[in-house]
Amino acid sequence: MKTDVRLSPGPAKRTKRMLAGVVFAVMGRGLVACARLDGRVRVEAGSWPEGTAITLAISPGSPRVTVRKQNGRIHTLGSRTDVPSTLLVTFKGVDSALPVLLGMKGILEAFAEHRATVKGDLGIAMSLVRCLHIVEGYLYPDIMTRRILPRPAVREAGHLRAYAGLLGTAANLGEKGAGL
Amino acid sequence: MIPAYYEFSNHAKVLSGENAVENIAYELKVLEAAHPIVVTNRQLRDLGLVDIVLRALADGGIDVCAIYDAVPVDSSVDVVNDLAKTFRKTGCDAIIAVGGGSVLDTAKGANIVLTTGSTDIKEFMGSEVITARAMVPFIAVPTTAGTGSEVTGAAVIKDTERHVKMGFVSYLLLPDVAVLDPRMTEGLPPRLTASTGLDALTHAVEAFSCRQANPLSDGYARAAIDLIREYLVKTLEDGQDRTARLAMANAAMLAGVSFSNAMVGIVHAIGHACGGQCSVAHGDAMGILLPYGMEYNMDVAGERYGELLLHLKGAEVYASTPAAERPRVAVEAVRELLGDAARRAGMPMRLSQVGVTEADLPAIAATAINDGAMSLNPKDADISDILGILRAAL
Numbered sequence: 001m002k003t004d005v006r007l008s009p010g011p012a013k014r015t016k017r018m019l020a021g022v023v024f025a026v027m028g029r030g031l032v033a034c035a036r037l038d039g040r041v042r043v044e045a046g047s048w049p050e051g052t053a054i055t056l057a058i059s060p061g062s063p064r065v066t067v068r069k070q071n072g073r074i075h076t077l078g079s080r081t082d083v084p085s086t087l088l089v090t091f092k093g094v095d096s097a098l099p100v101l102l103g104m105k106g107i108l109e110a111f112a113e114h115r116a117t118v119k120g121d122l123g124i125a126m127s128l129v130r131c132l133h134i135v136e137g138y139l140y141p142d143i144m145t146r147r148i149l150p151r152p153a154v155r156e157a158g159h160l161r162a163y164a165g166l167l168g169t170a171a172n173l174g175e176k177g178a179g180l
Numbered sequence: 181m182i183p184a185y186y187e188f189s190n191h192a193k194v195l196s197g198e199n200a201v202e203n204i205a206y207e208l209k210v211l212e213a214a215h216p217i218v219v220t221n222r223q224l225r226d227l228g229l230v231d232i233v234l235r236a237l238a239d240g241g242i243d244v245c246a247i248y249d250a251v252p253v254d255s256s257v258d259v260v261n262d263l264a265k266t267f268r269k270t271g272c273d274a275i276i277a278v279g280g281g282s283v284l285d286t287a288k289g290a291n292i293v294l295t296t297g298s299t300d301i302k303e304f305m306g307s308e309v310i311t312a313r314a315m316v317p318f319i320a321v322p323t324t325a326g327t328g329s330e331v332t333g334a335a336v337i338k339d340t341e342r343h344v345k346m347g348f349v350s351y352l353l354l355p356d357v358a359v360l361d362p363r364m365t366e367g368l369p370p371r372l373t374a375s376t377g378l379d380a381l382t383h384a385v386e387a388f389s390c391r392q393a394n395p396l397s398d399g400y401a402r403a404a405i406d407l408i409r410e411y412l413v414k415t416l417e418d419g420q421d422r423t424a425r426l427a428m429a430n431a432a433m434l435a436g437v438s439f440s441n442a443m444v445g446i447v448h449a450i451g452h453a454c455g456g457q458c459s460v461a462h463g464d465a466m467g468i469l470l471p472y473g474m475e476y477n478m479d480v481a482g483e484r485y486g487e488l489l490l491h492l493k494g495a496e497v498y499a500s501t502p503a504a505e506r507p508r509v510a511v512e513a514v515r516e517l518l519g520d521a522a523r524r525a526g527m528p529m530r531l532s533q534v535g536v537t538e539a540d541l542p543a544i545a546a547t548a549i550n551d552g553a554m555s556l557n558p559k560d561a562d563i564s565d566i567l568g569i570l571r572a573a574l
Contacts, residue, residue, distance in 0.1 A: 088306075108555050112391040112443075113185040117308040122347045123550035125306075150560030 016094045021063030021079065023101040024056055026166070028065035028076035030135040033165035035074040037157040041134050044127045045074050053077075054128055055085040058097050059117075087120035087128065103140045106148040107132055138162035186394035188441045189351045192320075192331045192358045196430055198422065200361040201233055204276065204319055205240020207357045211317035213274035215245035217267050219287045220278040222249050229323055232363055233278050245272040255282045256338040257346075260289035260301045267294055267316075274317035277355075278364075280376075281327035281336075281462075284320050288335040288353045291316050295352075301337060307349040307552070320355035323364045325415075325428040326376025326463055328383055328436015330358035336452075345456060347552050354440070360433060362425040370416050374521035375463030377412040377428055380404060381517065382451075382466040383435035385474065387442035388488060389481040390556045397442035400434045405491035407431035412517065416524040445557030446548075447473035450566060453547035460534045467518050467527055468534070472573045474511045480559040482507035489513065531574045541570045 009017070034041040048054075048069050057064035066077040066085065077083055091097035096115035099105035107129050110116060118125045137145055137153030139162075145153040155162070195203050208216060216237070220230050230247070237244055248263050263286060267275070277287035289301045295315045296304065304310050320330035329335075335348045368376070381404075387393060388401040411427035418424070450473070451465035474485055486506030490498040492513035501509050521527035528534050536544070545566040548554065554561065561569075 108391060111555055113183070114187045114308065117306065119306040119309040121305060121344075122307065122552040123344065126550045126552065126555060129555060 013094060016098055017063060020058055020094055020097055020101055024063050024065035025078065027135060028067050029166050030139055031067050031131060032074050032076050033162060034135050034138060037162060037165050038134055039156060041131050044131050045069060047127060048124060052086045053083050054087045056089050058091045058094050087124050089116050089118055091116045103144045103148055108150060183394050188394060188396040190331060190437045192354050194358050194433060196360040198362060200359050201321065202236045204359060205237055205242045207319060208242055208274055211274060211356055213317040215243060215272050216274040216276045217246045217248055217272040218244055218276045218278060219248045219251060219263060220283055221251045224279055224323055225249050227367060229364055230278050233321060246270040251283045251286045253282055254338045255286040256340050257301055258340055260286055260337055261293060261299065263290040264293035276319045278321045278323060280324040281329045284329035285335040285337060287318065289337045291318055304348060305346045310350040310352050312352055315352055318355045319357040319359060321359045321364060324368060324376045325365050325432040326379035328380065328432050330355055331433050331436040332440035334440060358433060360429040362422040365425045365429055366420055366422060370419060370525035373415050373419065374525035374527045375461060377408060378467035378521060379463040380432040380435045381408050382447055382470045383439040383444060385470060385488060386444040386447055387439035389477060389484040389558055390442050390445050391558060392556050393442040397438045400438035402491050404431045404435035404438060405488060409492060413520050443556040444553045446476065446554060446561055449551035449553040450548045450569060452551050453544045454536060456547055457544045458536050458540050460536060464528055464534050467521065468529060468531055468573055471511050471514050472569045476569050477559045478507060485510040536574065541567055544570060
């Protein structure tokens, strides 16, 4: 009798993980871009202690994204795993994460459904959630944000500027951050 | 209402009734423990409540390994780590916590440290991050009827270095046994009885209307409110009424199960901040803020509040109130209960009566916005919304 049965993730799961990795990267860059473009994110990130490293991840293993506040600026560290996280938000699985990452489910709804665990200061987690709501407001059209945000999206800059900022952040990934 | 997905756990065994404490020795044997540490505070020892537990343990053939009675009013990281050190040094094998929320939360925190083999509770700050096959056997004996901590998977512990209250949330924090014995609460003065009773009511109302509410947590919340409606005033009229005391202990426990699974909302977020910024007693803040929190949520949660009218006022009032009026009448019912508590026990009805001033409000609002409870409130709130609630309640 076979007692050790290990199955590898199927192609559908691998695709989902890849997709989640892409969205994580966009979210990380979006946070950095919004810290430049949007005063509300600047204020939120300004309240985080210097050195704060926030990681969004999926359990088990990858994908993940980390942003860090260093010298008063927010940087994205991409999927690096060598930086200890001050705040670690871990989705319990890729199927828990994807509806949130693809803008089909709100972040607060996801927490209410126990889709993610939070290791670290819950106060910073609350601040992060507010930042992510603002980032989602820039990333997604109103038809989506109406469903997933707790109140209508308010943008201090246009979508195009936000996307340009996001691409700019991508170009300088890990080198330049957003000043607060 | 059925959520798309929910989780629920309540594995604490409840012992409820006269002399329930006498069965702790048996429960320790079931848990294969023989040398418990009793965690409490000096005031409860002076009141003789701890002696009731110690005598019951002695009668049951249990040797208490140590008594830790240094728990302060606010549970702190230092006390939690110190308790864990004492437990290890004295070779105990179970925890019996006798006290209110602070004592129970301290015991939960120490249990995390002991079970994980750590030395610092701060490593486990957060939600659902603790992993363990089994925790140290843990029996909770509440001496107030309000916090529900004896059946919740949450603990709030103060970081004395950073002067912030840290939240720890995990189903693993639930005690193995919750002991509700009317002897443990019959000496509570009316003021504290009212304050803790309104805390329990707030747990039930907020749990019923929060984003994480589910059919199971709803059932517990409804049952809790039924008991509070019938027995809170009775305990204020006659503190020695053991039936009423037991009923209120059950109400607090039921509300605890409910909010442990559905969580709480804006009233708790602001109340925690009032405690942190202005040292307002938790139950007082809950009683004062609950009607204002309900009014703020009304456009989103009104229908749910309307359902609660059945439990707040009984079947006749519910049936004779038009459906559209029920949410407003439910808030009135909460105010009536608070008014009763004010008349009979001197409960404050406004924040200004507990030392909060207009100048304190911005700092309270800034703290409240970062409280984890805010995330599950049915309606989003920003700083100006919170200030609006605070000013209305001032």
